[in-house]
Amino acid sequence: MMTTVDAVSFRLHQAKLQVLFYRRPCAPFQHDLALPSTQVNKAHDRCLADALLRIFIDYKLPTPAFSEQVITVGGSERDPRGWSASVVYFCLFKDEQMLAQEGWHWLDVAPLLQGEGEIAFDHRQLVTHAVERLKMKSRYSTLPVYLLGEEFTLSELQQAFEVILDVPLNRAAFRRRISRANLLEETGNSRTGNQRPAALYRRRGSGEVLFDQVMNGCAQ
Amino acid sequence: MMTTVDAVSFRLHQAKLQVLFYRRPCAPFQHDLALPSTQVNKAHDRCLADALLRIFIDYKLPTPAFSEQVITVGGSERDPRGWSASVVYFCLFKDEQMLAQEGWHWLDVAPLLQGEGEIAFDHRQLVTHAVERLKMKSRYSTLPVYLLGEEFTLSELQQAFEVILDVPLNRAAFRRRISRANLLEETGNSRTGNQRPAALYRRRGSGEVLFDQVMNGCAQ
């Protein structure tokens, strides 16, 4: 039986959530868009996480800032070549590390979930699962920080949440929450523009922070 | 490569959370306790959930009231026979349907997680994963109802949460929460004893209910 690890790789680009695909050079689903994937290799992979990392190493892509297993799907109908199983991970990248990768396609998540694009296998469904997980966790954790660069403003962080959750958030409440999480530290620098400069922050050591209450968005 | 589906089957018995094991008749790990499991069968299983159900059918066990995929682990060190992958599900059973199953062992979760018992493979670790998931979801959903019988009192439901979370809960808050969930309906019957009878409830159609706020227990 064929067992693969598939990566649903997210980035935020121009206020859109995007997922990484490549165009399949050969059948089945020739010319369709597919998720980067690899067969589990008994000789090289000590565990499934190794196989995931090998995807990015083999394709000379950067290493994800965060990754997490989402689901494993298996069945006889997924691949015309026969029974197969895929272990699906979602991976978060900083936009800046993913500039100008030749031969790769970043697709906006929204139209993709609406059914746009020629997508190979059940990969649209796999993206749906990964987006669901990302949205769910973004409601009660600080996961989206991993989609931002080294330094960022609180407004940029809020926008990351808003893009993922697809709902506007209350500014004051958002800032209180992030402040309580004690997740960030000021870098001392600030981002300037045609307005009041914003303080820049970086992640502090600690990892993901979980909250006792979820965010539901606001009316604004 | 060997791909199996493993079941972490929970029940509540005498105010303890227990997991179902059997004793391995042959090597490797002969005589150790192992989780019920089956190899994915290309001919008989259309998907992974089919393989899970086949475990219970093949062993003539009842069907779980609820099941959910937890994680997939894979690696070269898990099984002395070579690289293997296991898709782990947790399954919830009503205590009453699991009485007197010959040849099966229900182990209390607490000592199991403390390292007690001779457990085959990495199955103790798999139980740890499943318990974590069950605890996490019990903090913000109504999942534990699937561990109770047809009819139950609110005190019994609260005790189910308390056993899983291993923390006492506030009675008034718990009842308000369950009431808001609109998950139950009174059966009209009541449970009698040497005290005021308690109203009996049953699950109403709707499935699992998610809350916006998690329970943290109380001082009592």
Add this chain to the structure above:
DNA sequence: ACAATAGTGTCTATAAGACAATATGGT
């Protein structure tokens, strides 16, 4: 001065947790 965005103060609503009062059966 004005535009634009950053940052904060304060009010309301909701729900958790604390605690105690009341209700209702068996003995």
Add this chain to the structure above:
DNA sequence: ACCATATTGTCTTATAGACACTATTGT
């Protein structure tokens, strides 16, 4: 009457969301 548990009322605290006010830069 008394015990044990069920059920409910109410107070406090924490946090989300609403909304508006102040702050600080470039033009």
